[in-house]
Amino acid sequence: xxxxxxxxxxxxxxxxxxxxxxxxxxxxxxxxxxxxxxxxxxxxxxxxxxxxxxxxxxxxxxxxxxxxxxxxxxxxxxxxxxxxxxxxxxxxxxxxxxxxxxxxxxxxxxxxxxxxxxxxxxxxxxxxxxxxxxxxxxxxxxxxxxxxxxxxxxxxxxxxxxxxxxxxxxxxxxxxxxxxxxxxxxxxxxxxxxxxxxxxxxxxxxxxxxxxxxxxxxxxxxxxxxxxxxxxxxxxxxxxxxxxxxxxxxxxxxxxxxxxxxxxxxxxxxxxxxxxxxxxxxxxxxxxxxxxxxxxxxxxxxxxxxxxxxxxxxxxxxxxxxxxxxxxxxxxxxxxxxxxxxxxxxxxxxxxxxxxxxxxxxxxxxxxxxxxxxxxxxxxxxxxxxxxxxxxxxxxxxxxxxxxxxxxxxxxxxxxxxxxxxxxxxxxxxxxxxxxxxxxxxxxxxxxxxxxxxxxxxxxxxxxxxxxxxxxxxxxxxxxxxxxxxxxxxxxxxxxxxxxxxxxxxxxxxxxxxxxxxxxxxxxxxxxxxxxxxxx
Amino acid sequence: xxxxxxxxxxxxxxxxxxxxxxxxxxxxxxxxxxxxxxxxxxxxxxxxxxxxxxxxxxxxxxxxxxxxxxxxxxxxxxxxxxxxxxxxxxxxxxxxxxxxxxxxxxxxxxxxxxxxxxxxxxxxxxxxxxxxxxxxxxxxxxxxxxxxxxxxxxxxxxxxxxxxxxxxxxxxxxxxxxxxxxxxxxxxxxxxxxxxxxxxxxxxxxxxxxxxxxxxxxxxxxxxxxxxxxxxxxxxxxxxxxxxxxxxxxxxxxxxxxxxxxxxxxxxxxxxxxxxxxxxxxxxxxxxxxxxxxxxxxxxxxxxxxxxxxxxxxxxxxxxxxxxxxxxxxxxxxxxxxxxxxxxxxxxxxxxxxxxxxxxxxxxxxxxxxxxxxxxxxxxxxxx
Numbered sequence: 001x002x003x004x005x006x007x008x009x010x011x012x013x014x015x016x017x018x019x020x021x022x023x024x025x026x027x028x029x030x031x032x033x034x035x036x037x038x039x040x041x042x043x044x045x046x047x048x049x050x051x052x053x054x055x056x057x058x059x060x061x062x063x064x065x066x067x068x069x070x071x072x073x074x075x076x077x078x079x080x081x082x083x084x085x086x087x088x089x090x091x092x093x094x095x096x097x098x099x100x101x102x103x104x105x106x107x108x109x110x111x112x113x114x115x116x117x118x119x120x121x122x123x124x125x126x127x128x129x130x131x132x133x134x135x136x137x138x139x140x141x142x143x144x145x146x147x148x149x150x151x152x153x154x155x156x157x158x159x160x161x162x163x164x165x166x167x168x169x170x171x172x173x174x175x176x177x178x179x180x181x182x183x184x185x186x187x188x189x190x191x192x193x194x195x196x197x198x199x200x201x202x203x204x205x206x207x208x209x210x211x212x213x214x215x216x217x218x219x220x221x222x223x224x225x226x227x228x229x230x231x232x233x234x235x236x237x238x239x240x241x242x243x244x245x246x247x248x249x250x251x252x253x254x255x256x257x258x259x260x261x262x263x264x265x266x267x268x269x270x271x272x273x274x275x276x277x278x279x280x281x282x283x284x285x286x287x288x289x290x291x292x293x294x295x296x297x298x299x300x301x302x303x304x305x306x307x308x309x310x311x312x313x314x315x316x317x318x319x320x321x322x323x324x325x326x327x328x329x330x331x332x333x334x335x336x337x338x339x340x341x342x343x344x345x346x347x348x349x350x351x352x353x354x355x356x357x358x359x360x361x362x363x364x365x366x367x368x369x370x371x372x373x374x375x376x377x378x379x380x381x382x383x384x385x386x387x388x389x390x391x392x393x394x395x396x397x398x399x400x401x402x403x404x405x406x407x408x409x410x411x412x413x414x415x416x417x418x419x420x421x422x423x424x425x426x427x428x429x430x431x432x433x434x435x436x437x438x439x440x441x442x443x444x445x446x447x448x449x450x451x452x453x454x455x456x457x458x459x460x461x462x463x464x465x466x467x468x469x470x471x472x473x474x475x476x477x478x479x480x481x482x483x484x485x486x487x488x489x490x491x492x493x494x495x496x497x498x499x500x501x502x503x504x505x506x507x508x509x510x511x512x513x514x515x516x517x518x519x520x521x522x523x524x525x526x527x528x529x530x531x532x533x534x535x536x
Numbered sequence: 537x538x539x540x541x542x543x544x545x546x547x548x549x550x551x552x553x554x555x556x557x558x559x560x561x562x563x564x565x566x567x568x569x570x571x572x573x574x575x576x577x578x579x580x581x582x583x584x585x586x587x588x589x590x591x592x593x594x595x596x597x598x599x600x601x602x603x604x605x606x607x608x609x610x611x612x613x614x615x616x617x618x619x620x621x622x623x624x625x626x627x628x629x630x631x632x633x634x635x636x637x638x639x640x641x642x643x644x645x646x647x648x649x650x651x652x653x654x655x656x657x658x659x660x661x662x663x664x665x666x667x668x669x670x671x672x673x674x675x676x677x678x679x680x681x682x683x684x685x686x687x688x689x690x691x692x693x694x695x696x697x698x699x700x701x702x703x704x705x706x707x708x709x710x711x712x713x714x715x716x717x718x719x720x721x722x723x724x725x726x727x728x729x730x731x732x733x734x735x736x737x738x739x740x741x742x743x744x745x746x747x748x749x750x751x752x753x754x755x756x757x758x759x760x761x762x763x764x765x766x767x768x769x770x771x772x773x774x775x776x777x778x779x780x781x782x783x784x785x786x787x788x789x790x791x792x793x794x795x796x797x798x799x800x801x802x803x804x805x806x807x808x809x810x811x812x813x814x815x816x817x818x819x820x821x822x823x824x825x826x827x828x829x830x831x832x833x834x835x836x837x838x839x840x841x842x843x844x845x846x847x848x849x850x851x852x853x854x855x856x857x858x859x860x861x862x863x864x865x866x867x868x869x870x871x872x873x874x875x876x877x878x879x880x881x882x883x884x885x886x887x888x889x890x891x892x893x894x895x896x897x898x899x900x901x902x903x904x905x906x907x908x909x910x911x912x913x914x915x916x917x918x919x920x
Contacts, residue, residue: 100616
């Protein structure tokens, strides 16, 4: 399958597309459950804190009820997370070899610091009510919540490095990226921005869920005491979190690297560099063939403020960034040539020094592998082609970003209105609760689109500027991929249906019956057999 | 001293040991969960019995499973070439393992949510698959590693697997799968005997000794396979450079049936490990019969640890030998991460592993005591 004549041979493009499809499917699906886990774990811990401080049992009932819903969701987060941990090795073997020295460490530390914490204590959260004192149980709940948040931290340190690969260098002896400064990887500004943004988004998700379910109860005058308190907590927590998610959006990291700048320019469909501060295109129809955006509605200054947090720094446009990529491709070809020489003779001092000077651009030369076997033979037209390949799909990014931001702003308004009404003396109006129920899908839409903007916007790179996605797959056959994609789709769909049904049934049933949640009454034909003697 | 401790050579050796520790940790901790899953249809027949069996592991299996996840992460961080090659090479086998393991979290959580008998029986089968299938496949994987796996590396170190899924299912590898399954069934039975009251515990005490004796006999038979050279063996013929760059293409290796005995012959004290691999399951079998559940479970843990360690020692310094291009085999001295990463990760393990062990011990202490039909009925909805 692999062409073994030159270094870095490319695979069947269909295999690459299928590998990407599989990763996107499993990651997006996993990410349906994770944000809710993040948000609910913290909210449950807050409710239990109130219980331990006031000893009013309503707060314990709330903790237990939301805990049941948390548990149904947590199980699928864990189940789908198993796939994620191994998928890099299964479908992205060359990626795993190429960057495992850097990327593997945060993943392993995530296991040590986060997964053990949440998974060990989540069992006691459910099973420990009778065995632990109230304070000890509260500690267990907070440790579970802490574990889920640590997990977000470490996976985003890993992901931040894919977007901004700091603290590492290519080693020609081992043909891979190796760590030079672990602290730089740890305190990567892109990772920090992503962490705050993603965790806040998770809190918004949890708050919206609690708000919607409580609103549904209040509309029906059921479990009013529990629902009222939950509604207020959700509104307050949601308001703070949605402010954080918007104000601390992860665009602050977008000024850092060429690809991040490109992502920003593509989100904005900004073809030419504008004078600072750039305007924000509220809406328009971007066209890759004409290099312009038709029917644009612009808001002056806005983009400059979002992208640079200043009014005097320029944001480069797509055309300028493509020109810059051409220069980096030519520099990368020098690195590639030196690497080929080093492969023949590892002690060639000239080649080693040339490689050291240009190794930062090696990835750009590898972009040419899509068009020809040996990047050193590339003509101007091919270099042009490769340079244009660094532009991700502008239209999908442009629209996804706008829908995400719109969802966030609507949610902010929903939380603000909810909190304002609950603070007033008189009875809250019914439309308030209806609005809360209707808002339920918004965080998931925003979160999935946010993932898409971050990762689709990273294309054509799997590691920005270092390794193109099309070189990173495993040496698998298309049938292997088709089989596992079909398998995962089938299993995940069945589990999704079951989870949604259980969740809705648990919500319908309400807090008083928190364990067995469907109304199969003992004595029906089906259940007679459940008595201890019947099965023998 | 610090220089010696953190030299590339020492770090690689320590990480070889830590790889073994994590695999043993996984087999000892999550092994009894898988064993309970595999035993579920046999030790528990009615719903309340199944609930007893499930609730012995209900609060702890989730933490135990993290040993598996951590194993994946640690191999990625410390042995990236092994991570890249093994999971893409064993692609469909790995898919089966994931499929089976995905069933467990949902199985535990969702089974008790409805009282319907069909519903619960279906999840019982899911839990059975989630226990038995990985137990078998992990053994098959070790069997293939011992024989050598058909793969080669391109000059840019891209791993290319040259075999097929069905090639993995050769008789010798399947035999190793049976060793693993028997061992984890013994381990699950030892846990149930220790933790489950009443009928479930009694059935575990009947099945346990049989599984333990089968484990000991199959493991000893595996020794014979090594002796005859059927279970492979590889030898490094070029000088081993322990502190060189991680590039598996710079050594010479030959296939040599019987080479897996070389480490034991060179250091006879190592024979203690396989000896305990036979004696420990036999003591577990005796323990089951004598009704000493605590000691039985300890013996079972020791058995699991020693059986896995035997395979590790036999292969040292190999991690994954290649049957089609032996020179490309992955070894502890040429398939690791950089020195900096190994050092950082050692620090992380040094800080977090003791903390993990401490709170895990605390959780088991809180949950101490037998699970009985009565305790399940009393616990009501806070049990599975």
